Amino acid sequence: MNRRRRIYEGKAKILYEGPEPGTLIQHFKDDATAFNKKKHDIIDGKGVLNNRISEFVFNHLNEMGIPTHFLRRLNMREQLIREVEIIPLEVVVRNVAAGSLSKRLGIEEGTQLPRSIIEFYYKNDELDDPMVTEEHITAFGWANPQEIDDIMALAIRVNDFLSGLFLGVGIRLVDFKIECGRLWEGDMMRIVVADEISPDSCRLWDIETEEKLDKDRFRRDLGGMLEAYQDVARRLGILNDNERPLNGGPRLVQ
Numbered sequence: 001m002n003r004r005r006r007i008y009e010g011k012a013k014i015l016y017e018g019p020e021p022g023t024l025i026q027h028f029k030d031d032a033t034a035f036n037k038k039k040h041d042i043i044d045g046k047g048v049l050n051n052r053i054s055e056f057v058f059n060h061l062n063e064m065g066i067p068t069h070f071l072r073r074l075n076m077r078e079q080l081i082r083e084v085e086i087i088p089l090e091v092v093v094r095n096v097a098a099g100s101l102s103k104r105l106g107i108e109e110g111t112q113l114p115r116s117i118i119e120f121y122y123k124n125d126e127l128d129d130p131m132v133t134e135e136h137i138t139a140f141g142w143a144n145p146q147e148i149d150d151i152m153a154l155a156i157r158v159n160d161f162l163s164g165l166f167l168g169v170g171i172r173l174v175d176f177k178i179e180c181g182r183l184w185e186g187d188m189m190r191i192v193v194a195d196e197i198s199p200d201s202c203r204l205w206d207i208e209t210e211e212k213l214d215k216d217r218f219r220r221d222l223g224g225m226l227e228a229y230q231d232v233a234r235r236l237g238i239l240n241d242n243e244r245p246l247n248g249g250p251r252l253v254q
């Protein structure tokens with residue numbers, strides 16, 4: 001059915017060849033995975049929501065001069081992006097202790113960190129994305145020191161923007177993950193934000209109730225994952241207040 005050439009298929013997304021050289025189409029699936037696919041489920045409508053939420057965030061980043069791979073949304077599940085050379089790192093920014101940081105260092109979840117902390121993980125499913133330091137990154141040639149500086153500067157700008165965005169709609173940005181890529185324009189190269197930014201890749205807690213509005217609902221078997229993602233979309237003004245998901249999944253404002 002799909003005549004386009006598939007370039008890559010990940011756990012939650014597929015990349016297809018784009019309409020012009022240097023572009024790709026990023027397709028959002030409904031698959032939810034955690035713990036490196038040990039846990040897997042299909043959540044009807046999740047891909048549609050993540051496509052919209054990520055579009056919203058990336059459009060704002062572009063407008064603020066934070067460079068990204070995002071060009072425009074094409075339809076319910078797909079967006080047009082620039083082809084970049086993905087740097088094989090998951091860049092995590094943390095404002096509040098949670099998840100693996102809490103486990104590793106014994107800090108109670110919900111503890112405000114003295115300052116935002118950036119961590120790097122090597123993107124490798126077979127190894128379960130191990131944490132790495134700048135030493136590993138430069139020694140193995142995944143990125144050079146200048147690129148690491150650029151990545152960290154981008155991560156901090158994204159954190160500042162996202163923290164404010166979510167604070168404005170009653171959500172605490174606990175932590176998030178971004179991926180970066182090298183965008184080549186002739187001989188010039190710059191580092192841009194790639195992949196997606198959605199409740200799959202952030203921890204989002206309601207400010208008042210501390211209710212989790214992100215993928216931890218799935219990781220921790222809390223249920224109500226789609227409803228939580230819809231709540232995030234609604235608060236951001238992407239989804240109508242009175243729209244309720246029916247069997248066909250969420251109906252979105254165009």
Ligand code: TMP
Nearest residue numbers: 098099100101175176177200201202203
């Ligand atoms: P962690 O506490 O499990 O290390 O996760 C930190 C943040 O990074 C959290 O917001 C979830 C996000 N994340 C991903 O998006 N993908 C991943 O593979 C992992 C491990 C975390």
Ligand code: ASP
Nearest residue numbers: 011033034035036037219
């Ligand atoms: N994204 C990873 C996976 O799908 C881990 C996670 O998000 O918990 O396995």
